[in-house]
Amino acid sequence: MLETERAVALFATANATYAQAMKHLASAIEELDRTELEKSVGKTWDAVLQATNALILARTGVEVEVNPLDDRKTYVALAQLPERDEALKKITRSYSILENTFFTTVLCQKDIEPVSLLIKDIRATADYLREAEALANGG
Amino acid sequence: MLEPERTSAIFADAWELYGDAVDLLGLGRTRIAAEAAWGATKRATDALILARTGREPMNSPHTSRGLRFLAKTDPGVAPLRDVYRARQSRLHGRCFYQGILEPEDELIDEIRATPGYIRDAEMSAAYRS
Numbered sequence: 001m002l003e004t005e006r007a008v009a010l011f012a013t014a015n016a017t018y019a020q021a022m023k024h025l026a027s028a029i030e031e032l033d034r035t036e037l038e039k040s041v042g043k044t045w046d047a048v049l050q051a052t053n054a055l056i057l058a059r060t061g062v063e064v065e066v067n068p069l070d071d072r073k074t075y076v077a078l079a080q081l082p083e084r085d086e087a088l089k090k091i092t093r094s095y096s097i098l099e100n101t102f103f104t105t106v107l108c109q110k111d112i113e114p115v116s117l118l119i120k121d122i123r124a125t126a127d128y129l130r131e132a133e134a135l136a137n138g139g
Numbered sequence: 140m141l142e143p144e145r146t147s148a149i150f151a152d153a154w155e156l157y158g159d160a161v162d163l164l165g166l167g168r169t170r171i172a173a174e175a176a177w178g179a180t181k182r183a184t185d186a187l188i189l190a191r192t193g194r195e196p197m198n199s200p201h202t203s204r205g206l207r208f209l210a211k212t213d214p215g216v217a218p219l220r221d222v223y224r225a226r227q228s229r230l231h232g233r234c235f236y237q238g239i240l241e242p243e244d245e246l247i248d249e250i251r252a253t254p255g256y257i258r259d260a261e262m263s264a265a266y267r268s
Contacts, residue, residue: 072237080241089245096228097221104232109200114211 003061010054010063011133018047018129025122037112037119042068044122045102051132052078052095058136068107071099087135094128142193149186149195150261153179157253164250169243170234176250177230183260184223190264203227216263222256 021043028036049066056077057063064077079092101121105111112118156179163172181202188205189195196202210220233239240246
């Protein structure tokens with residue numbers, strides 16, 4: 001498969017994963033279920049990694065392995081993308097914010113409070129996925 | 140120590156840590172400078188939380204959580220929360236713990252941006268909604 005087609009397929013995977021995250025979120029809100037909320041966070045974090053790796057592939061031709069428990073390769077590849085204009089710096093910063101929120105705070109420290117803010121953060125991740133796709137397309 | 144005095148003392152600690160970060164940058168010790176800059180960020184946030192809630196965070200997770208609760212009730216704190224999360228990840232996690240310094244020019248920019256965060260926290264501490 002060509003790199004461009006592969007990147008498009010990865011973005012499709014990221015969007016599908018994020019759709020699963022939103023389903024878990026809907027269940028979490030309806031049933032006030034913490035397990036469902038953590039599942040939603042896990043899926044959201046997966047989607048962030050998939051979209052970021054798709055951006056890296058589109059820009060460099062190199063595919064980084066997705067590892068939700070150790071994202072160092074993804075972060076290093078993102079932070080070292082060539083031609084670092086303001087848009088790339090901004091998305092790197094956004095990635096750091098999402099990593100801090102979903103991976104460090106929720107998945108590692110198991111802290112979901114305040115829940116209303118976490119739900120807002122999960123929903124706002126759609127912006128990150130769109131931004132990554134736009135940058136991959138030269139935006 | 141009374142709460143306003145304690146708040147001022149913690150902000151002073153934040154500024155001192157930033158001074159250390161600048162000194163360390165001058166010595167070419169970027170990794171340790173990043174940790175001092177992160178420390179300044181955390182202390183300024185501790186002072187903000189103390190000023191606004193009357194409670195001083197005991198540790199880093201408490202600081203993060205305290206800032207989240209402030210951001211929930213005061214939209215004016217939301218930008219500070221974004222900067223705090225980005226700095227915790229970049230300066231503390233990636234740089235100090237994992238030893239990832241590149242791209243170093245952006246890391247140094249982040250360290251040098253510390254006074255902006257401390258000043259914003261000081262202004263937010265003085266404001267009560």
